[in-house]
Amino acid sequence: MPFASVKDMRREARRRLPRAVFDFFAGGADDEVTLRDNARAFQRWALLPRILRPCPSRHLGVSLWKNDAPLAMPIVAAPTAFHRLAHPEGELGTARALAQADALFIVSMASTVALEDIAAAAHGAAKSGHARLWFQLYVQPDRAFTARLIRRAEAAGFEALVITVDSPVFGRRDRDWRNGFFDLPAGLSCETLREPQGDGQLGPPRPIAFSAAFSWSIVDEVRKMTSLPIVLKGILHPADALLALEHEVSAIYISNHGGRQLDGAPATLDVLPAIARVVAGRLPILVDGGVRRGTDVLKALALGANAVGVGRSLLWGLATEGPDGVARVLAMLRDELDRALAMCGCSSLDEVSPALVGPRREPLK
Numbered sequence: 001m002p003f004a005s006v007k008d009m010r011r012e013a014r015r016r017l018p019r020a021v022f023d024f025f026a027g028g029a030d031d032e033v034t035l036r037d038n039a040r041a042f043q044r045w046a047l048l049p050r051i052l053r054p055c056p057s058r059h060l061g062v063s064l065w066k067n068d069a070p071l072a073m074p075i076v077a078a079p080t081a082f083h084r085l086a087h088p089e090g091e092l093g094t095a096r097a098l099a100q101a102d103a104l105f106i107v108s109m110a111s112t113v114a115l116e117d118i119a120a121a122a123h124g125a126a127k128s129g130h131a132r133l134w135f136q137l138y139v140q141p142d143r144a145f146t147a148r149l150i151r152r153a154e155a156a157g158f159e160a161l162v163i164t165v166d167s168p169v170f171g172r173r174d175r176d177w178r179n180g181f182f183d184l185p186a187g188l189s190c191e192t193l194r195e196p197q198g199d200g201q202l203g204p205p206r207p208i209a210f211s212a213a214f215s216w217s218i219v220d221e222v223r224k225m226t227s228l229p230i231v232l233k234g235i236l237h238p239a240d241a242l243l244a245l246e247h248e249v250s251a252i253y254i255s256n257h258g259g260r261q262l263d264g265a266p267a268t269l270d271v272l273p274a275i276a277r278v279v280a281g282r283l284p285i286l287v288d289g290g291v292r293r294g295t296d297v298l299k300a301l302a303l304g305a306n307a308v309g310v311g312r313s314l315l316w317g318l319a320t321e322g323p324d325g326v327a328r329v330l331a332m333l334r335d336e337l338d339r340a341l342a343m344c345g346c347s348s349l350d351e352v353s354p355a356l357v358g359p360r361r362e363p364l365k
């Protein structure tokens, strides 16, 4: 069956995956209002194309930081846990597909393959021999453990740390409760969280602790542990974007965790304009949540994002066709973005501005 869109891939993933696994990937917190709102928010904006502007080829590259090698496209893999639930190759398959497309992979701390093995697969698959990798971290109350994880990520060639700050407690997902899905099945584990013991053998994975005791001081603490750029993931309030600036992070990552944490939190696209206004170009802005089409990416860029994260859409590709499916979803989104740029008369992302979007009126019923 040919796949025309991410929606088609999702349908196929649903058919293939065990119910509890599909629900774990697809689901959100509580009533899933935020989950649905993320995707719907894109439909409340219209694209306002400009005509007769020559753009025979479109350049999708984007530079987040001065002196940093540009990303090949503004579409990046948001960190998601447990890829081996989707496909036996797990994060190794994801890493290869993303590296071949020269796309950034933000690797979740809750990966089912160890970060060193993911990095080796990614660097091996990258045409340049150097894949683009960031490491997502839940800061752990055990700071020595946190520091060891950061050391390992640095040693493996990860280029930034993404600290997820929207999870002082873990969200409650009704689907997982109904399905009794609270942990990985036997045979799978969070491989990055295993450490060598006295006998040199790897110990069991350490459980991830979520802490509601953290304050902004964890950002300063982590900065003392590493010279890697720090990205704060899970910002929704403009006041927090300003605090992030004060704490000298390197980028702001707007996210409501794909609607999996606080149900009732706003759609990320809806908070993007206000955050872009206060940040005023001083920091790059990433945003994720509900991206299913290249036109969604274009709308987010027009409203002030520098890059857009994609979580579930890539998981549907992985579940359906393994690494080829990840490559397929990425190519779909990239082609859709390219086509939308052409139809809007933009030859590069520099030409994308708020003038390209306006509110869409709902049809009269």
Ligand SMILES: Cc1cc2nc3c(=O)[nH]c(=O)nc-3n(C[C@H](O)[C@H](O)[C@H](O)COP(=O)(O)O)c2cc1C
Pocket (backbone or CB within 6 Å): 024, 025, 026, 038, 078, 079, 080, 081, 108, 109, 110, 136, 164, 233, 255, 256, 257, 258, 259, 260, 288, 289, 290, 291, 309, 310, 311, 312, 313
């Ligand atoms: C199955 C799943 C697992 C996730 N695991 C993590 C994680 O380990 N760390 C993290 O910061 N965010 C995690 N997220 C949130 C994503 O990074 C991202 O914010 C969200 O998926 C974006 O929404 P989208 O799926 O609609 O693209 C997870 C999301 C999903 C769907």
Ligand SMILES: O=C(O)C(=O)c1ccccc1
Pocket (backbone or CB within 6 Å): 081, 110, 208, 257, 260
């Ligand atoms: O499910 C999630 O959203 C998530 O962030 C997570 C984190 C750690 C382990 C499993 C899932």
